[in-house]
Amino acid sequence: MRNLIAVVGGSVIKSDEIKEIAFEAGKEIAKRGYVLICGGMSGVMEEASKGAKSVGGLVVGILPGKDSSEANPYIDIPIVTAMSHARNAIIVRSCCCVIAIDGEYGTLSEIALAKVINKPVFGIKTWDIEGIIKVSNAKEALDIFERDYKLL
Amino acid sequence: MRNLIAVVGGSVIKSDEIKEIAFEAGKEIAKRGYVLICGGMSGVMEEASKGAKSVGGLVVGILPGKDSSEANPYIDIPIVTAMSHARNAIIVRSCCCVIAIDGEYGTLSEIALAKVINKPVFGIKTWDIEGIIKVSNAKEALDIFERDYKLL
């Protein structure tokens, strides 16, 4: 069984910095041999997916709509839930840990749904919520994760 | 069609003050003719349900587990989702507005899932999140709701 790491974040990229952080997150996850799991859509999700594919990684998109055609072009495995934002609960439950980058209320729901089931959440320029481990990039997040947490 | 108002909050009551706020919230919702919708479990959910029933209101519980037996004793209509925390998305989508009282990460997920679909969220001694309308009690929340928002 492969270990999945989630990247969650906004569906709109707000700056070049966020774009690079998201891309590097996907790349780092794939380089370390993890599968990237995300919401499968645009913005942070797409940049992370692109980053993972840039080094030959595998990307799972848990889609909110009724059709795989909404997936960003870097998704390998489209999971079509047709359950709108309730699919956020599936993303965080399927992963070993969550890396949250920027984002708005959807991202906040993913952070909260992860914490309620005790998944570690690493935050990069995102909501300032008690219990999030603040980091600067995915490399730092995964170093902490691999040092302090067990794989599923 | 009846209008539903959601009360979300922790499954454990942490003080007499929270207990009374939750009870009064359910009571106020029912007195104004709304149906109370909540997660159907203990704590804030139970006190609000009890408050609504104290004045003859109707209470819907959107349960996370597989069986209606987990519902608190004040639930009239148990909706058994068997979908764990993903049911939080159903609670906030079915209501006209959300009153959040105290609570932990589950409550935070409900606040976020409500805001992502533009439902008004009133907060009483709960998470300090941008976009929540802070109030002291449900009476104040419903006065603002009835003045500024449309029913569904």
Added chain:
Amino acid sequence: MRNLIAVVGGSVIKSDEIKEIAFEAGKEIAKRGYVLICGGMSGVMEEASKGAKSVGGLVVGILPGKDSSEANPYIDIPIVTAMSHARNAIIVRSCCCVIAIDGEYGTLSEIALAKVINKPVFGIKTWDIEGIIKVSNAKEALDIFERDYKLL
């Protein structure tokens, strides 16, 4: 806690006979003091809802879409799941028994999802599936249910 009885069936009425059977089913459920739970949409769901309201019953609609505006006009309590056909699992899990009337593949999924969790299913002019108790009308179904099964 109220006991819920589900009526499932097609979203299109195919004959006057089916229309009357569905109306009478909702009416009989309400007359016996049960809450009607259904998918909240048109066709058999709407006729059953109308029947229940004709005698002052209470009707819960577990809606597949994102908005309560899709509910038929006889729904009292709209539960807005935004999870498409996956909401069929919630209908059958929330009820004491299922009355299936006519219908197509959606109805078949509800019959199957009910049987997999051991809910009694009564069938009127619907799919001929092993394990369904064939009856002529809802009165017969509820007589058998009240004689042979326990409430939740």
Added chain:
Amino acid sequence: MRNLIAVVGGSVIKSDEIKEIAFEAGKEIAKRGYVLICGGMSGVMEEASKGAKSVGGLVVGILPGKDSSEANPYIDIPIVTAMSHARNAIIVRSCCCVIAIDGEYGTLSEIALAKVINKPVFGIKTWDIEGIIKVSNAKEALDIFERDYKLL
């Protein structure tokens, strides 16, 4: 994006014949370059997963419970839904077509949920439902699928 083919069937293997049919189905799916998607549990799901892995295929398990530990040992990508049988809707929506092998009411729900959204369903020694394309094995199913249907 990879194309997913679903195998659905009972969680208990009832004969050596069913065991072989399920194993060969997973193998054939993987040999043709598709990703196998299934419910991730035992029985037909496990044999198909084993078959796909025997030729180096990729296997996605859409799990009903709260934890990836319930997955069969041949699952590469565990998707942890925590939504019980409602996850059946996700399996059939994510795939290009469904191969149903033996099975009981859970399998019937997957057949029905697939047909309601117009996914082709091939049946091998399973429920005799109108609209299923009866075949003897997965090779025959995939020959028909590749000849008559479009990929997503």
